[in-house]
Amino acid sequence: MTDVSVNGAVASVAELHAIADAIMTSTTDGIIVRRTTGRVTHCSTAALRILGLEADGEVDRDADRPLFEYLDERGSTVPAALHPRALALASGADVDGWRYQVRLRSGRQRLMSGDCRVVRDDDGDVIATINRFRDITDDVSSRAAASDDAARFRTAFDRSPVALLVVDDRGRFLDGNPALSRLFGVPESEIRSMDWIALAERKLSEQLSARLVPPFPGETEPEVLEYVRSDGTLRHGVTQICAITWPGTERAALVQITDVTAQVASETTAGVLADQIDQVFTTSPIGMGLIGPDGTWTRVNRSLARFIGLIEADMAGCSPLDHVHPDDRDLVNRFAARALQDRPAAVDHRIVTAGGEVRWHRTQLTKISSAGSPAILAQTMDQTAERRSDVEMRSLDRVTGLLSQKGIAAEIEHSMLVSRQSGDAFAVICVDIDGFRGINDRLGIGPADRLLEYVGVTTQAAMPLDGSIGRVHGDVFVGVAPIRSRQDTKRAVESIQRALHAVTPRGETEPIACRLGAIFVDGCDADPYDLLSAAEQAAQAAVQLPERFVIQTRTASGETTGSASDSWYHDVEDALSRDRLIVVGEPIQPVGEAADRHRYELLVRLLLPGGVRVSMPRFERYAQRLGLAAHVDHFVVRRGGEFLVSDPLGEVEVNLSLTSVTDPETLDVIRSVIEDHGIDPSRMLLALDEEIVADALADVLDFAQEARAMGVGFCVDNYRLSHQGLRVVETIGARRVKLPSSVMRDAGGVADSVLLRSTIRSAREMGVEVAVPFVTDANAFDRARELGVDYVQGRFVGTAIEIA
Numbered sequence: 141m142t143d144v145s146v147n148g149a150v151a152s153v154a155e156l157h158a159i160a161d162a163i164m165t166s167t168t169d170g171i172i173v174r175r176t177t178g179r180v181t182h183c184s185t186a187a188l189r190i191l192g193l194e195a196d197g198e199v200d201r202d203a204d205r206p207l208f209e210y211l212d213e214r215g216s217t218v219p220a221a222l223h224p225r226a227l228a229l230a231s232g233a234d235v236d237g238w239r240y241q242v243r244l245r246s247g248r249q250r251l252m253s254g255d256c257r258v259v260r261d262d263d264g265d266v267i268a269t270i271n272r273f274r275d276i277t278d279d280v281s282s283r284a285a286a287s288d289d290a291a292r293f294r295t296a297f298d299r300s301p302v303a304l305l306v307v308d309d310r311g312r313f314l315d316g317n318p319a320l321s322r323l324f325g326v327p328e329s330e331i332r333s334m335d336w337i338a339l340a341e342r343k344l345s346e347q348l349s350a351r352l353v354p355p356f357p358g359e360t361e362p363e364v365l366e367y368v369r370s371d372g373t374l375r376h377g378v379t380q381i382c383a384i385t386w387p388g389t390e391r392a393a394l395v396q397i398t399d400v401t402a403q404v405a406s407e408t409t410a411g412v413l414a415d416q417i418d419q420v421f422t423t424s425p426i427g428m429g430l431i432g433p434d435g436t437w438t439r440v441n442r443s444l445a446r447f448i449g450l451i452e453a454d455m456a457g458c459s460p461l462d463h464v465h466p467d468d469r470d471l472v473n474r475f476a477a478r479a480l481q482d483r484p485a486a487v488d489h490r491i492v493t494a495g496g497e498v499r500w501h502r503t504q505l506t507k508i509s510s511a512g513s514p515a516i517l518a519q520t521m522d523q524t525a526e527r528r529s530d531v532e533m534r535s536l537d538r539v540t541g542l543l544s545q546k547g548i549a550a551e552i553e554h555s556m557l558v559s560r561q562s563g564d565a566f567a568v569i570c571v572d573i574d575g576f577r578g579i580n581d582r583l584g585i586g587p588a589d590r591l592l593e594y595v596g597v598t599t600q601a602a603m604p605l606d607g608s609i610g611r612v613h614g615d616v617f618v619g620v621a622p623i624r625s626r627q628d629t630k631r632a633v634e635s636i637q638r639a640l641h642a643v644t645p646r647g648e649t650e651p652i653a654c655r656l657g658a659i660f661v662d663g664c665d666a667d668p669y670d671l672l673s674a675a676e677q678a679a680q681a682a683v684q685l686p687e688r689f690v691i692q693t694r695t696a697s698g699e700t701t702g703s704a705s706d707s708w709y710h711d712v713e714d715a716l717s718r719d720r721l722i723v724v725g726e727p728i729q730p731v732g733e734a735a736d737r738h739r740y741e742l743l744v745r746l747l748l749p750g751g752v753r754v755s756m757p758r759f760e761r762y763a764q765r766l767g768l769a770a771h772v773d774h775f776v777v778r779r780g781g782e783f784l785v786s787d788p789l790g791e792v793e794v795n796l797s798l799t800s801v802t803d804p805e806t807l808d809v810i811r812s813v814i815e816d817h818g819i820d821p822s823r824m825l826l827a828l829d830e831e832i833v834a835d836a837l838a839d840v841l842d843f844a845q846e847a848r849a850m851g852v853g854f855c856v857d858n859y860r861l862s863h864q865g866l867r868v869v870e871t872i873g874a875r876r877v878k879l880p881s882s883v884m885r886d887a888g889g890v891a892d893s894v895l896l897r898s899t900i901r902s903a904r905e906m907g908v909e910v911a912v913p914f915v916t917d918a919n920a921f922d923r924a925r926e927l928g929v930d931y932v933q934g935r936f937v938g939t940a941i942e943i944a
Contacts, residue, residue: 156259156268161605163270168608169254172271185606185622190275192246211241211249234258251277296425303397306386309863310898311336311352314386323377323399325369343368348379375401383486383504384426384521396424431460431516447522449494460518465490465498479505479516500524539589540596543610551608552620552668565662567623569633570675571599574653576615579645581916581935591645602639604632618672626693629660633689655682656689664694720747723779727938728911728931731924741793741933742776742943764799773800774809781813783943784823793825793855798832801843811850821851825876829857834864837871844872861899869908877903881914896927
């Protein structure tokens with residue numbers, strides 16, 4: 141939680157109000173300010189939401205009707221004045237990290253956590269308390285449930301007669317059970333310090349070591365492998381590898397080994413395999429089930445039945461879809477169909493337990509043969525806790541600590557909910573810093589990040605009461621706040637503008653310049669991301685105005701008034717017909733050797749009236765809405781072809797959107813450029829973002845095959861070492877991968893360096909080049925060279941050129 145601090149004495153009630161206002165704009169927790177008379181002077185929107193008072197309108201400001209009642213451990217009401225929390229405050233002491241039970245006006249009992257601060261006047265007398273709190277009931281419950289699940293898994297893991305080994309996707313051993321220790325004749329503590337290399341070096345199992353070479357396949361069919369104990373005796377084990385979720389790593393695998401040495405000595409391998417697979421199935425802590433030709437469970441193990449909340453016998457003959465969330469059944473069916481086509485598939489979906497609880501699972505579906513007929517083996521693990529943690533992390537911006545785009549979108553959605561219930565209006569305000577890239581290049585990444593953090597804090601302090609602020613991307617911030625009128629929106633925008641005009645970066649002589657756009661929302665029900673986009677669009681339109689801000693009104697009918705938003709769409713459309721799109725090339729240089737080609741990544745700019753250039757991420761959404769995104773990419777492909785004709789040593793990297801990949805005309809444009817100009821197709825690389833490709837891998841596959849048949853290469857942008865990233869590289873046959881721009885900022889620790897080196901090594905083993913973007917200074921270049929990448933990109937290695 142954000143710390144609430146009050147420094148020094150408060151000279152006046154007005155100063156108390158100012159402190160309260162500042163605190164409420166710096167946290168998303170509930171804030172209540174109460175005078176010693178009992179009167180509530182401030183109650184934030186978050187506090188209303190937590191206490192379930194959103195529909196009550198104005199909060200009672202007197203002490204006669206309490207906002208909630210304190211409860212003791214038995215659930216009995218405790219007089220507010222006698223509660224330990226209140227007694228501590230009455231003695232003039234602050235209260236930190238307190239947990240307490242309350243009963244809300246609705247009758248619900250909830251667990252709260254928070255702090256209280258006393259506020260004193262110049263004479264040292266307590267005049268008010270500032271209470272910060274949040275409802276942690278659900279968090280505590282979910283953590284307890286996750287803890288129970290983890291404890292049950294740990295017990296099954298340790299007691300399993302099958303040797304179990306957990307390995308991460310770099311081949312490092314994370315954990316092993318006592319059965320594994322007995323199989324290898326090695327203490328458990330030593331196993332956790334080993335990896336796939338040590339497994340081979342110590343001659344414990346060269347066969348298993350070969351299957352764990354990164355990137356290992358993730359899932360394998362059961363097979364009998366040889367193992368050599370530390371005392372030199374030979375053992376045989378039925379071995380299977382399957383993907384699981386494991387704390388602290390993006391992807392892990394569970395190796396299950398059943399010792400069948402005695403059986404191998406006296407029986408056939410086939411008979412042993414069948415018998416021991418049965419033992420793996422029965423004792424595995426992973427939920428496992430066999431789906432027969434009729435689409436029903438023919439058999440499930442105890443772990444799967446426990447996930448559902450039933451016993452094994454009750455599930456036999458039932459459809460697996462009976463306990464899949466209704467909204468996810470079509471998805472699971474599609475992946476099952478893929479599995480039957482010998483394409484093993486892992487799918488994330490929700491299940492509904494017998495008790496009605498909704499849980500997230502990751503299920504691996506693999507086609508096998510059972511009694512001579514095709515069947516599907518389903519292996520599933522609960523991912524609810526990991527998924528919740530991932531969602532929480534993605535709601536905050538890593539650089540500034542403010543809300544991320546996802547987080548601020550949730551705040552906008554909440555503001556619309558409050559607006560529907562109360563009729564209150566609100567405003568979405570966007571702040572876009574001018575020339576931040578130049579500031580970043582002059583100051584360096586660290587100081588530039590601190591500037592972003594300071595801009596966020598300054599904007600937050602200038603926001604209206606109960607406002608929230610987040611950084612949505614780059615140098616763009618968006619806030620949302622309850623505001624009564626369009627005129628109040630203008631005053632808020634001017635207040636933020638004045639506050640930011642006083643910010644001068646350290647080492648610079650001029651204050652930062654920014655433009656603002658605001659959408660005053662009055663009774664309109666809209667998509668939160670649409671309002672985010674509209675506010676950013678308004679800020680873009682302000683670039684030509686002397687006042688440097690634009691305010692629009694979104695009415696109940698959904699219409700936007702106050703500025704010509706249509707002109708933005710017209711500018712995008714008109715740019716294509718009037719050649720107002722400019723293509724620039726950002727140089728890509730090899731590391732440690734002379735450049736054999738002139739390599740450039742092609743970036744497109746939209747030229748607005750007045751000579752202002754807008755980058756593709758700023759207008760891509762509007763190009764998509766107009767159906768022009770593919771046309772923009774085709775424009776860049778043609779310009780790239782013309783450049784390759786003018787420079788025989790040139791090589792271009794062209795970014796394509798998913799819209800372009802699925803547009804049949806794109807392949808025709810590429811083919812036409814190659815044939816008409818007679819250029820070597822290997823000099824053109826098509827760059828696709830890993831996340832976009834992963835979400836539509838089947839659609840991309842056909843496009844990639846046809847493009848490769850022409851001789852064109854591929855580059856994967858924002859590549860990370862993961863099962864998903866490896867699949868994307870393999871599917872499209874990438875020649876180059878480009879690491880995320882954040883790697884040069886984040887790669888400071890030993891763990892980061894190990895991960896980066898593993899990423900680069902795995903790419904090399906696949907015959908793929910590695911590039912690092914955003915190299916802006918000598919330190920970043922030296923770091924890239926030390927890591928052993930093939931190419932670097934950024935202003936340090938060359939200035940962008942305009943492609944004619």
